[in-house]
Amino acid sequence: MAEPALVQMLSDAEVREIEAECAHLPDRQSAAIDAMMIVQRHRGWVSDESLAAIAQLLGMSTAALDSIATFYNLIYRKPVGRHVVMVCDSVSCYVMGADGLRKQVENHLGVQLGQTTADGRFTLLPIVCLGACDKAPTMMIDDDLIENVTAERLGEIFGGYA
Amino acid sequence: MSAYESHGGYAGARQALASMTPGEVIALVKDANLRGRGGAGFPTGLKWSFVPQGEKADGGVKYLVCNGDEMEPGTFKDRYLLEYNPHLLVEGMIIGAWAIGAEQGYVFLRGEYHLPYRRLQAAIDEAYAKGYLGENLFGGGFKFDLRIHRSAGRYICGEETALLNALEGKRGQPRTKPPFPPASGAWGRPTIVNNVETFCNVPAILRNGAEWYQELGRGEDAGTKLYGVSGRVNKPGLWELPIGTSIREIIDQHAGGMQEGYQLRGLLPGGASTDFLVEQHFDLAMDYGTIQAAGSRMGTGTMILMDDSICPVDMCRNLEHFFAQESCGFCTPCREGLPWVEQLLTDIEEGRGREGDLEMLDRNAAFIGGVTNTFCLHAPGAMEPLSSALKYFREDFEEHVRTGECQYNARVNN
Ligand SMILES: Cc1cc2nc3c(=O)[nH]c(=O)nc-3n(C[C@H](O)[C@H](O)[C@H](O)COP(=O)(O)O)c2cc1C
Ligand code: SF4
Ligand code: FES
Numbered sequence: 001m002a003e004p005a006l007v008q009m010l011s012d013a014e015v016r017e018i019e020a021e022c023a024h025l026p027d028r029q030s031a032a033i034d035a036m037m038i039v040q041r042h043r044g045w046v047s048d049e050s051l052a053a054i055a056q057l058l059g060m061s062t063a064a065l066d067s068i069a070t071f072y073n074l075i076y077r078k079p080v081g082r083h084v085v086m087v088c089d090s091v092s093c094y095v096m097g098a099d100g101l102r103k104q105v106e107n108h109l110g111v112q113l114g115q116t117t118a119d120g121r122f123t124l125l126p127i128v129c130l131g132a133c134d135k136a137p138t139m140m141i142d143d144d145l146i147e148n149v150t151a152e153r154l155g156e157i158f159g160g161y162a
Numbered sequence: 163m164s165a166y167e168s169h170g171g172y173a174g175a176r177q178a179l180a181s182m183t184p185g186e187v188i189a190l191v192k193d194a195n196l197r198g199r200g201g202a203g204f205p206t207g208l209k210w211s212f213v214p215q216g217e218k219a220d221g222g223v224k225y226l227v228c229n230g231d232e233m234e235p236g237t238f239k240d241r242y243l244l245e246y247n248p249h250l251l252v253e254g255m256i257i258g259a260w261a262i263g264a265e266q267g268y269v270f271l272r273g274e275y276h277l278p279y280r281r282l283q284a285a286i287d288e289a290y291a292k293g294y295l296g297e298n299l300f301g302g303g304f305k306f307d308l309r310i311h312r313s314a315g316r317y318i319c320g321e322e323t324a325l326l327n328a329l330e331g332k333r334g335q336p337r338t339k340p341p342f343p344p345a346s347g348a349w350g351r352p353t354i355v356n357n358v359e360t361f362c363n364v365p366a367i368l369r370n371g372a373e374w375y376q377e378l379g380r381g382e383d384a385g386t387k388l389y390g391v392s393g394r395v396n397k398p399g400l401w402e403l404p405i406g407t408s409i410r411e412i413i414d415q416h417a418g419g420m421q422e423g424y425q426l427r428g429l430l431p432g433g434a435s436t437d438f439l440v441e442q443h444f445d446l447a448m449d450y451g452t453i454q455a456a457g458s459r460m461g462t463g464t465m466i467l468m469d470d471s472i473c474p475v476d477m478c479r480n481l482e483h484f485f486a487q488e489s490c491g492f493c494t495p496c497r498e499g500l501p502w503v504e505q506l507l508t509d510i511e512e513g514r515g516r517e518g519d520l521e522m523l524d525r526n527a528a529f530i531g532g533v534t535n536t537f538c539l540h541a542p543g544a545m546e547p548l549s550s551a552l553k554y555f556r557e558d559f560e561e562h563v564r565t566g567e568c569q570y571n572a573r574v575n576n
Binding site: 024025026029030031032033034036037067068071072073074075086089090091092094095096127128129130131132133134135136140143144145 | 235273274276316332333434467468469472484
């Protein structure tokens with residue numbers, strides 16, 4: 001392993017943002033989660049290659065970083081579609097019909113939870129309570145919280161994401 | 163910012179830093195009887211007093227952390243505060259930092275809270291621009307930096323010692339206690355962790371005093387509380403009300419009562435990890451002591467209603483699915499027990515229940531629910547809705563096992 005080559009796969013912007021985090025923390029390894037989230041914002045997910053590069057930049061082993069990565073739900077270690085759709089499956093949404101709604105979403109997109117549409121547009125995932133239980137059922141598409149979701153609105157909702 | 167300041171915003175922080183010692187601030191918060199709004203209700207002033215001060219402090223850095231992880235199913239109060247009044251949190255944290263002598267603060271924010279993040283970051287930027295954060299606060303020489311840490315998602319990170327591990331960039335697993343965070347927290351330094359709503363109560367206490375705050379409450383507890391209702395009511399939502407407002411008043415007057423065609427059968431008073439309450443409890447006051455005496459916990463104060471179209475067995479299955487999935491995997495009763503309980507509930511719900519299953523659930527609820535059998539309170543919290551459901555809705559469980567059918571199925575997925 002030629003060490004410097006690994007880090008070089010990260011873009012200047014990524015390295016700059018990661019270093020900015022490190023500057024505010026007592027040690028570099030404390031930036032592990034932030035660093036993975038930064039790379040994910042740039043690339044959509046964290047590949048093995050990205051992971052190794054981040055580990056090297058932070059001065060830790062790839063295995064140690066991977067064990068952190070796999071602990072967290074929002075760090076994607078597999079490629080995802082252009083948009084990530086997360087449907088809430090927690091209790092308030094459940095009470096308001098989320099199980100039925102999930103099936104409608106699966107039918108609408110033609111995929112099941114955990115899958116990506118053939119055109120690479122949407123990845124469908126479950127999510128725990130989105131903190132908008134008074135507007136149940138809810139889902140999130142990328143950074144957008146979508147409230148009071150009904151089967152009738154699905155076409156209009158997904159139509160907004162190219 | 164200007165709207166916030168024109169309504170007296172930052173007056174509490176100014177006053178604390180200009181004319182009060184840290185000890186006086188802590189005494190005031192104690193006198194006000196503010197209790198933590200994160201779920202456990204621990205007295206806030208008392209917690210702050212555990213941080214080494216003056217001669218007992220070693221002069222090194224101390225941390226003030228806001229728990230904004232809000233992932234307890236059915237809970238949606240901190241998001242409102244972060245979106246609609248982020249300066250209130252910033253001010254509360256400035257006062258807290260002064261009280262314990264913290265020079266660095268973090269808001270631990272759940273990763274899915276994108277709009278709250280943008281609003282809070284904007285408020286922090288404004289506070290820096292005005293000299294309310296950073297070096298030399300309000301021109302008085304005190305230094306306090308505040309940053310947001312965005313979580314990568316995991317319910318257990320809301321547990322305060324798991325949160326500290328996550329803040330340090332590690333796996334979010336709970337730590338052994340003692341030492342407790344006020345003695346040794348983030349990066350081994352004295353640390354205070356409080357909930358978003360807790361900090362948001364502090365500025366008004368500084369401005370109006372302990373007595374005023376005490377008198378806001380209706381019963382034994384002091385102040386106001388954010389109460390929320392989700393489920394089949396006419397107007398689900400969130401309201402700031404005197405602490406100790408009755409359950410019935412919250413549901414009927416504020417949430418507009420049940421929707422037509424739905425009857426209320428039971429509710430979880432403060433999030434997914436609280437015990438069910440039923441009809442006989444609906445006139446009770448929503449305060450810490452009263453709800454505890456009724457066998458549950460006020461928790462986060464955001465109640466989840468179970469109406470008569472919902473199968474109690476299936477609702478428990480939904481809840482235990484969450485807890486099983488979110489176990490950090492560190493100790494066996496939680497890692498192995500919760501998925502097993504979820505499976506038993508699934509079997510009963512889907513008509514594969516067998517004689518003896520309910521007794522098995524009882525035994526598991528008692529064992530996993532025993533607070534000394536697991537490393538943190540995740541697993542005991544998971545058993546609260548289940549053991550109470552087994553008590554109050556026993557006939558439903560028995561009927562599933564006896565008939566192999568769920569009579570609610572016709573109405574659930576509508
Ligand atoms: C499994 C688990 C999850 C928790 N999640 C949260 C949370 O999301 N937000 C929160 O403020 N407190 C949460 N808590 C409580 C915290 O551990 C801690 O008591 C709280 O942040 C203290 O703040 P307070 O004294 O202001 O209430 C959780 C506790 C447990 C056991
Ligand atoms: S009780 Fe569960 S969540 Fe808590 S430490 Fe044990 S395994 Fe982890
Ligand atoms: S349960 Fe779905 S948003 Fe809270």
